[in-house]
Amino acid sequence: MRLPPTPNELSAAAANTFDRLSRGGLADLREMPRAVIDEGPQRTVYRYHPTAKTREDLPPLLLIPPLAAPALCFDLRRTCSLIEHELSIGRRVYMVDYGSIAFSDRDLGLEHWFESVIPEAVRAVAADAVVAEVDTLGWCLGGIMTMLAVADHPDLPVRSIAMVASPFDFTQVPLIAPLRPLANLAGGAGPLSAIYKTLGGAPAPIVKRAYQLAGFDKYVTKPLTILQNLDDRDFLAQIEAVDRFMNNMLAYPGRTFGQLYHRFFRTNDLASGFLDVDGRRIDLSTVRQPVLSIAGTGDGIAPLASVHHISELLPKSASITLDKAPGGHLGVLSGRSARTTTWEKIDRFLEDPLANAPAKKPAKAKARKSAAKKRAA
Secondary structure (H helix, E strand, O other): OOOOOOHHHHHHHHHHHHHHHHOOOOOOOOOOOEEEEEEEOOEEEEEEOOOOOOOOOOOOEEEEOOOOOOHHHHOOOOOOOHHHHHHHOOOOEEEEEOOOOOHHHOOOOHHHHHHHHHHHHHHHHHHHHOOOOEEEEEEOHHHHHHHHHHHHOOOOOEEEEEEEOOOOOHHHOOOOOOOHHHHHHOOOOOHHHHHHHHHOEEOHHHHHHHHHHHOHHHHHHHHHHHHHOOOOHHHHHHHHHHHHHHOOOOOEEHHHHHHHHHHHHHOOHHHHOEEEEOOEEEEHHHOOOOEEEEEEOOOOOOOHHHHHHHHHOOOOOOOEEEEEEOOOOOHHHHOHHHHHOHHHHHHHHHHOOOOOOOOOOOHHHHHHHHHHHHHHO
16 A cells, blocks of 8 residues: 555555454455365365366375464465365365374374375375375475375375475575574583473474564564555455464474474484484485475575475486475465466476476487497497
């Protein structure tokens, strides 16, 4: 809204303010209709009701959220819902939801998700849709867990892996870099270790504050930003939807948070392409599926360099597509600009995951090369 505002802008601002105060808000926060197809410990798998003619030529899409963040990330609000969008183009959409985390879950480790929760969700989707393969899309840690699940279960019926804002090199994350020397100085047994062990994990309020810290400048200037955009109904609706998302943050189980802290933040194991857990090594270099990795150009939690590092870890992948889109950590997935940027990139990849596969040399060329080697010998 310009200064001084025009009469039309003042009228729109007044109407928006009235609706926010008297009608409870501007955003359409209705979740897309769905049905439960599978349940298990920390696992509820949903099938979303179609809203358009189903495209049987495409595998179903399984959405995989990160730990501690609500699955609302994929269904933020109407018109800014990735689920709504994918349904509108005829895709069969599923999602796995982990539910709330209690103190009694404190002994659950990362392996619980990539050994059990995600693989069982993939199998449930394949069985429900009666298909041989499933496409997957993970946001943030959801993408990382999917990669580990596929590496750990090479027989999983997964056709492709798409990821948005999933970091694989934590030395590139600005929030963590200053803390690593302090943690290493204490041998990993610093105050943070004592806190999460005492609390049984990272409680939801702490997780929420961490997200706010990542966008501290936006958090501080939020009141002024709202005032400056009082005439923009869609902008205000997005603010409401993000606030609901933030208010529904979940907790990390104690053991899971400990592994994230020590394996990812301190020693940066993922940057080398592996994770040692339970006396065995999960090696990402075994992943053969086509992979898409999208980074947000304004992401303070998972900067582009940390996200695109995945390309160095997948020598056997059928294809690797690296891309970027405007937005912060949540905005790149469900922001207003994601409608015409991130979502289009995801759709393009899922239409043909092998589009960026390395070109194969013609058989005759290979034969000539082999013959030349023999003559040289």
